[in-house]
Amino acid sequence: MVDRADPVPGPGYEERPSRTVAGAVLWRAGGAAGAGSGVVLPDGCMDLLWVDGRLLVAGPDTTPHPAGEVPGSGFAGIRLAPGTAPALLGVPARLLRDRRVELADLWPGAEVRRLTERVASYGDPRAGLEELARLRTADGEPPDPLVREVAARLRAGQGVAAVAGAVGLGERQLHRRSLDAFGYGPRTLGRILRLQRALALTRRGLPPAAVAAAAGYADQAHYTREVRALAGTTPGAYAAGSAGAKREIPEPSGSRTTA
Numbered sequence: 001m002v003d004r005a006d007p008v009p010g011p012g013y014e015e016r017p018s019r020t021v022a023g024a025v026l027w028r029a030g031g032a033a034g035a036g037s038g039v040v041l042p043d044g045c046m047d048l049l050w051v052d053g054r055l056l057v058a059g060p061d062t063t064p065h066p067a068g069e070v071p072g073s074g075f076a077g078i079r080l081a082p083g084t085a086p087a088l089l090g091v092p093a094r095l096l097r098d099r100r101v102e103l104a105d106l107w108p109g110a111e112v113r114r115l116t117e118r119v120a121s122y123g124d125p126r127a128g129l130e131e132l133a134r135l136r137t138a139d140g141e142p143p144d145p146l147v148r149e150v151a152a153r154l155r156a157g158q159g160v161a162a163v164a165g166a167v168g169l170g171e172r173q174l175h176r177r178s179l180d181a182f183g184y185g186p187r188t189l190g191r192i193l194r195l196q197r198a199l200a201l202t203r204r205g206l207p208p209a210a211v212a213a214a215a216g217y218a219d220q221a222h223y224t225r226e227v228r229a230l231a232g233t234t235p236g237a238y239a240a241g242s243a244g245a246k247r248e249i250p251e252p253s254g255s256r257t258t259a
Contacts, residue, residue: 015079020134022143023081026126029074039064041199041231042192044151044182046085046093048103048133050076050125055103055116057089059096060183062192064232070100076125078133082189083147083181088136093183147181150174154190155197157216195230198223199238208235 015027042061049056051072058070060082086093091106104112119128137143146167153163163186164174175185182189198215206214212223227235 028076044082092180097183
């Protein structure tokens with residue numbers, strides 16, 4: 001799936017912001033997107049997926065995942081902003097970290113069958129997924145403003161100690177809350193969000209040294225190490241792949257590199 005920052009549309013892929021689920025994005029991809037080469041990169045988000053008539057959940061990633069991990073001839077999804085999926089799903093994000101699971105593994109089978117039929121009744125399954133997410137959000141607890149603030153501060157590049165102080169939690173408390181909300185601790189989420197900022201700048205054509213400075217890395221070597229650790233590639237290979245493809249190929253969760 002295309003990453004959050006500055007997606008570049010391509011053939012067979014469409015996305016748009018949700019009109020009813022705050023911070024969510026609706027997307028769909030043709031068959032080639034589900035089985036090609038490449039890897040899916042961490043992005044801090046979770047997805048509710050419609051794949052060939054099945055409902056699945058893509059949990060938050062910490063490492064690159066094979067692009068064909070979820071087989072299928074066509075995908076639709078609602079991409080949920082960091083920290084928002086657990087309230088909708090009723091499952092702590094830490095239990096879904098680096099996993100793709102059938103929704104029936106999380107919810108009662110009868111309910112999933114009913115929801116599957118409902119989503120299938122829509123001409124565009126994205127609309128069905130959006131309505132499902134809207135209803136679950138409306139029926140559940142209101143969004144936790146602390147989770148939103150933590151994500152926003154980490155996205156802005158603040159350190160863990162500063163974020164913990166700003167939201168009135170100790171660092172250990174923040175870590176526990178983050179595991180349930182995001183699937184991993186705030187330090188890992190901050191690294192992933194910084195990576196996404198850097199990859200967006202790379203796609204805009206900035207050289208590695210400029211990307212490192214603008215994204216908040218200590219230096220170019222630090223940026224290179226983080227790309228290797230989280231994306232399994234190098235800045236140069238990523239830049240070459242995205243320049244050749246002119247886009248990030250959509251996948252069930254996360255962004256994808258063609259390197």
